[in-house]
Amino acid sequence: xxxxxxxxxxxxxxxxxxxxxxxxxxxxxxxxxxxxxxxxxxxxxxxxxxxxxxxxxxxxxxxxxxxxxxxxxxxxxxxxxxxxxxxxxxxxxxxxxxxxxxxxxxxxxxxxxxxxxxxxxxxxxxxxxxxxxxxxxxxxxxxxxxxxxxxxxxxxxxxxxxxxxxxxxxxxxxxxxxxxxx
Numbered sequence: 001x002x003x004x005x006x007x008x009x010x011x012x013x014x015x016x017x018x019x020x021x022x023x024x025x026x027x028x029x030x031x032x033x034x035x036x037x038x039x040x041x042x043x044x045x046x047x048x049x050x051x052x053x054x055x056x057x058x059x060x061x062x063x064x065x066x067x068x069x070x071x072x073x074x075x076x077x078x079x080x081x082x083x084x085x086x087x088x089x090x091x092x093x094x095x096x097x098x099x100x101x102x103x104x105x106x107x108x109x110x111x112x113x114x115x116x117x118x119x120x121x122x123x124x125x126x127x128x129x130x131x132x133x134x135x136x137x138x139x140x141x142x143x144x145x146x147x148x149x150x151x152x153x154x155x156x157x158x159x160x161x162x163x164x165x166x167x168x169x170x171x172x173x174x175x176x177x178x179x180x181x182x
Contacts, residue, residue, distance in 0.1 A: 042128045044085050050124040052077050054114065082100075106128055137167075
């Protein structure tokens, strides 16, 4: 399981290679006061959505041969768990469309690539953690670049995209063969 966690956080990050949440990450302002609470909310929502969707898909949809409807079931369950968790955790958190796109797409990715219910939940939570780590990295790059740029000069958006491209190339160049256990 540790290999799967590291694989989906670092090497095959859904954020870096599938592009889930890139626009939200780049457009994020310096509002880190509720970042931890938002991460916890996204983890709970994604884990519960993925686990229940996995059970419904493999116990209900697969036996009656309508497994193509799993994204619809996942969205319905996501809305249910999102509202339920919003009642308990989300007091004071502004509802953002990034939470919707990151969590639902991570759940669908986990259902596609998960071999078991535990593996699917690990994949979904690793994608969420990868997103919030990328937010921290982009914030540090933004602060570092702001020391050297003039506000009337180069904009921060191209610098962040170039640093994202450099990090993807660095990950591609790193030997990850030790993740393969077999």
